[in-house]
Amino acid sequence: MKELKIRLIGALNDFLPKDHPEPTIRVAFQGSQTYKHLIESLGVPHPEIAEIRVNGNPDEVNQIALEDCTVEVFPYQPGDPRIRPEVIRFVLDGHLGKLTSYLRLLGFDVDYRYDADDPTLAEISATENRILLTRDRGLLKRNQVHFGYWIRAQDPRQQLVEVIRRYGMAGEILPFSRCPKCNGVLHTVEKAAVLPNLLPQTRVYYDRFWQCPDCGQIYWQGSHYQHLQTWLNGFLANP
Ligand SMILES: [Zn+2]
Missing domain, CATH: 3.40.50 (Rossmann fold)
Known part of the structure; x- marks a missing residue:
C-alpha cells in the first residue's frame, strides 16, 4: 500500500467533517491513481480545485500521484x-x-x-x-x-x-428581465393591456408591469420583490 498526505486549503475544508482534527490527511492508495482521484476520494469535487502543489511545486491534478509526497490543494x-x-x-x-x-x-x-x-x-x-x-x-x-x-x-x-x-x-x-417561474425573457407591458388580469389592490398601487411571453405570467414590484430588494441592497452595501 502506498501513501501520501493531502492538505486542503481554505474553503476546501468545508468538505471534511466539521470535527475533523487534522489539516493534513494521510491517504493510502494502491496502483496508479491520479491526484484528482485521491482528492475527490476525500469529498472534494474537481470543479472546486484551483490548483495543487506537490511538495511545494505546482502540478496537474490529472498526473499520476507520487508516493510519500505532500499535496496542497487550493480553492478558487x-x-x-x-x-x-x-x-x-x-x-x-x-x-x-x-x-x-x-x-x-x-x-x-x-x-x-x-x-x-x-x-x-x-x-x-x-x-x-x-x-x-x-x-x-x-x-x-x-x-x-x-x-x-x-x-x-x-x-x-x-x-x-x-x-x-x-x-x-x-x-x-x-x-x-427573467421569469422566475420558467426562465422566459420578460418584456414590459402597458397597464391597460393587463388590467383585466389584475386584482383590485394591484390595479390601484402599481403602474409598471412585465409579462413572460412563454408562460403568460404578469409581474410587478410587489411586496415580495420589495422585501428581497431591501434585503439585497443591505447586503450589497456591505459585501
Ligand atoms: Zn414564464
Whole structure:
C-alpha cells in the first residue's frame, strides 16, 4: 500500500467533517491513481480545485500521484474569472428551486427541472456552458462538469448571497428581465393591456408591469420583490 498526505486549503475544508482534527490527511492508495482521484476520494469535487502543489511545486491534478509526497490543494478565490463563463448562466439541481427563483428574479439565466437526473444536469452544464450548482458533491465529481459549485448554505437567501459573492455578480443584476417561474425573457407591458388580469389592490398601487411571453405570467414590484430588494441592497452595501 502506498501513501501520501493531502492538505486542503481554505474553503476546501468545508468538505471534511466539521470535527475533523487534522489539516493534513494521510491517504493510502494502491496502483496508479491520479491526484484528482485521491482528492475527490476525500469529498472534494474537481470543479472546486484551483490548483495543487506537490511538495511545494505546482502540478496537474490529472498526473499520476507520487508516493510519500505532500499535496496542497487550493480553492478558487471568489470572483476568479476561471470559475465562470463570460456570460454567466446556470443549471440548478432539483433541490434548489427557491434559489432558482431568486436568481431569475434578479435577471440570471437559470435552467431548472426539479426532476432532472444527475447525467442530464452534467450534460446540460457541459454542452451549454452553464455553471452547475448543487448540494450533491457526487454530481460535481462527474468528469463532464467543468463549471460547478457545491452550495454551502441551506437557507435560500444565504445561498443567493453565496452565489453572488462567489461569481462576482453584483454588477450584473437586472431585476424583471427573467421569469422566475420558467426562465422566459420578460418584456414590459402597458397597464391597460393587463388590467383585466389584475386584482383590485394591484390595479390601484402599481403602474409598471412585465409579462413572460412563454408562460403568460404578469409581474410587478410587489411586496415580495420589495422585501428581497431591501434585503439585497443591505447586503450589497456591505459585501
Ligand atoms: Zn414564464
